[in-house]
Amino acid sequence: MIEWIRFVLTALFLLGGLFILISGVVGQYRFRYVLNRMHAASMGDSLGLMLVMLGLCISQNDVFVILKYLLTAAFLLLTSPTSGHLIARLEIATNEHPEKEMELMQK
Amino acid sequence: MAVLFFALWMILNGRITLEIVLFGIVISGLLYWFCVKFLDYSPRREWQAIRLIPSGLKYAWTLLCEIVKSNLAMLPLIYSSRKPEPKLVTFKTPLKRKSTRCILANSITVTPGTISVYLEEDTLTVHCLDTAMADGIEDLEFQRQLLKMEQMLEEGTKK
Known part of the structure; x- marks a missing residue:
């Protein structure tokens, strides 16, 4: 019974994650x-x-494997904004007419 | 910090045996010594950081909630035919420390719909995908919580 609940939960989380990725x-x-x-x-x-990581965590029995998944998620959360920030900065710095694409606002 | 190193070692090893634990203690001790000597760590500063753990966890929770909320806000934008109205907002933050400003900028970037472009002194430039996302940008929940943490840190240094 518990195995079934776990399977359904895993599938739900994985499908949800997949939907967001798509x-x-x-x-x-x-x-x-x-x-x-x-x-x-x-x-x-x-x-x-x-x-996706949450779904994988639910599917695993081993505590250490779960901790590794959580570690991966934490590192991704830490590193992805840094690279995103650099790309955004480059785009704004090299774009000659940013006002064509967006509205500029000062607060 | 040494405890953190040790936890990381144990997680990456994936088993608990006497050998691994002993090696872990020695290695995390050595690494901690290296950090104190060359990377400007000190036990006193770590005590301050430990006192911030409860508010840090609360902050992480708010961040998770915001990520989920803004993801759900992004979905209709992607699947509807309405064109988004991007905006580039410049505003000043009341945060004083470099580290808290950096955390604020990264939190803004990690929530979909807003990307921080520039962070210079106390001026933040944020790109927002839609007008609704740009509305409350200068008074975020993140910022309020970070301000509280900053105050706690300053009280700690006075004592």
């Missing part, structure tokens, strides 16, 4: 500008991977 890919092709596309890409990085 939405990220779809978003990349729907948006037309680099920075807009990056938003779609960061979806897969954050929630998609977290859901």
